[in-house]
Amino acid sequence: MNLNDGVVRSPNASPLRILLGIPEAEFDAFFPADTLGALSGLGQITIAEPAALQSPGAFEAAAGEAEVAITAWGFPRLDAERLAMAPKLRCVLHAASSVHFLVSDDFWDAGIPISQSGAAMAPAVAELSLVFTLALLRRLELMDVRLRSGATWDEARNVRRAREISGARIGVVGASRTGRRYVEACLALGADVSIYDPYLTADDVLAARSTTLDSLLAGSDVVAIHAPDTPETRGLIGKQQLALLKDGAAFVNTARSTIVDMAALFAEVSSGRIDAALDVFDDEPLPADDPWRGLPNALLTPHIAGATEDSRRRAGLIVVDELRRFLAGQPLEHALTRTDLERMG
Template structure:
């Protein structure tokens, strides 16, 4: 699929000669994405050269690797495909991004060039949704507080005095963002009997979630657990501030496995520090999270180091998507996970 100014079209037939593929995934992650079976499949599709993004940071090194290359398989840290880098890759016909966000990779020059691009973000949705569900269940059952009490030396009887736990089947779950991940999370919560409402201004009337739609303030005020699954865009930066957080019921829980920019983290900290609400976070304004960051000392939070989408299974799925997309491209079929510039404006 060719992309030009946000308009998708049928890709030109690829050359009949053996394609040259540059596989550029950080060394620490390459084996997770590209299993021996996946690598064998790629070798059947073309001549594969693996070079880590860290080795392509100078334009000279990039040009040496990109010269004559037809396809880029990229991930975090790959050089931005601006005019200079595109000029150094005159044979480039397609890009498949093994990770999710493309914002750091593409440029105005890239979109103007009309090069098809695809990403494997769909592979991460089940993993992130599952972590969000794990957070939800843990907060409702007060696992984080009970664990902290016992580990910190609180005596048995005092440890049992935390607010009584809730069951998800009797809980009101609010979801900000009907994204791929948000929908997986909603399905999982409903399967366990939860009442779920959603806020997403882009929901269409015919969408299955439309009947569950509500306002942001209505969602904040009527949720036992609020889960963030919106993308980080100019529209969502600071979407949830002090005024919105103040609407949450006492004893409610806040879950964020999306992006920290969606919420005023200072305002959230004040609410959690007061003990009025609990939180579970996989994303932060400062990453890595400093060892002396005040979030680390709160007993009523669950913290994970931005690994929501990083499971054995999600990485294998991503590698499978890469192979499937290249097969589609080589056979002249539309890419299943292609993105246009317009798509990217509403994605994180």
Template sequence: MNINKGVASPSSPPTALRLRILLSIPDAERAAFISPETRTALSELGDITEIAPAELQSLDAFAAAAADKDAFITAWGFPRLDAEHLAAAPNLKCVVHAASSLHALVSDTFWAAGIPISQAGAAMAPAVAELSLTFTLNLLRRVHLLDHSLRTGASWDDARNVSRAREISGARIGVVGASRTGRRYIDACLALGAKVSVCDPYIPAGDPLAAHSATLHDLLAGSDVVAIHAPATPETEGLIGAAELALLPDGAALVNTARSTIVDMEALYKEVHSGRIDAALDVFDQEPLPTDNPWRSLPNVLLTPHLGGATVDSRRRAGAIVVDELRRYISGEPLEHALTRTDLERMG
């Protein structure tokens, strides 16, 4: 006798037409993700309870909010879905993460429960790729050095006395990581006439990027600009250290909008501080970056405070993905942006 007959499994859509949804995005970001139009669309799918992640940090508070909910919409700071938290949410059937990385959210117990989960990282790929391209163009055109010279009192002639600018057309661009962000960046560089090489051991046979494939050694030694678009995994940690950075030609530049752990930041600082190469960084080993951090004083770097994926447009796209994923779940369709444990092992 099947004692589970008629009982929905965690991965089955609820029999009710409306979901009971816990929407938990930090206050500072909620309006960016959940526009009035997105909120209206969500309300058509279910009944929404909004509680900021900061208010769910105690297990009691989490249980009070989550006990009857069918679906979670999460972002940064949401409690880790471990055994205790899953026990406090016995009706949970679906999770949609409005941000990208799931590492802090999921646990072994979560994967064992078979609850479907998806994330909206695809919404950020165009924004991060665009910042990487912006960095690339600025470095090639020497904008960072020219701006610094004029702002710090250099004479007109001294400000103009920098190494001659390059155009991206014909420039040698090396890309470490054929991620979805990396692919957007590559497409943009190719469209502007750059000569692109890519290092990624997971480019499948028959992929158009295979024609641009290069070893890490050759890519570093033969690029005017190297852009990092690999995920932060044990395999990529420290991938580019002092020996690899030494391969870069004099006057080259490194762009990192991915994760700082991929590059030995101390070794990179030494190279940039010497003036041999330039850099543009959106990510750092220590965030927030302290006001007295030595990176802040270098004239030949561009720095942004880890906002590559945070545009008005990317947040709106993420909200639209959240709505579409829940709509797919209700209708019994596969989630377009679903992730498995195996997927996560190769993602940052």
């Protein structure tokens, strides 16, 4: 039976063969016992470590009978060679967000539907971006460093006067899923939000807040990056754009470092003119001697914004729900097309 023909699988048919390729370190987070049980009820599962599947022989052994592949980081690229090793493959469900590393022209040409679970991480990333925003407005990073390094009480207090988010001007670059969640949170706390996204349409609920990139940078107390990594956005914010930020502004990036000239940003932050909070870097893992680690007015986290207990569980549930839709002949709620990827990171 063709699983793409819109017909529910016959109860007399052999069990659906599912290849589950999630890194061992993340497996239980994505698929705790109840979620794995729900998935098991939909077919026969073969569990494989993605790194091990890089071997063509191991991939063919695991994927040869697979009709559905559930993927994550480290899964082999689905090019013509790999697809030939998985002739029965009818659907790919990606438990993470970006699929650029996974898909190929051969994959798209094969017409295999694919879905991703990026929506699971949007609340988590937006939340960390909000935490960063609040921390920088209150100058927490600088006061914490001073107190821990032995500064006197008065020295720790001697920072630029803190701001509250209510009434603060927040500029958001990118009306993505995470960008929209971040906007909602900032508005709920009374911030004045503006947005730069050239793809906002006139009928979008955020259209009234749309502005140019230069105006956003020059007029914001906090600038938060929520754009994807695409050819169009790489290097979007360079030295000239950063110079538009007013003295005392804050810069938050939980998206991708490629959107920003990181050397130019470092120069601005190290001068003390602006503060920054970053979850993403050009070099990851961040080297032990990287100069970003030494800036007292930079708040840093190790590319962890989307990796909460809650987001991982949501991602696993999305996979199960998508598989149910596929088996019922219904459209995938989080389906991707080749065109979609042109605007996605």
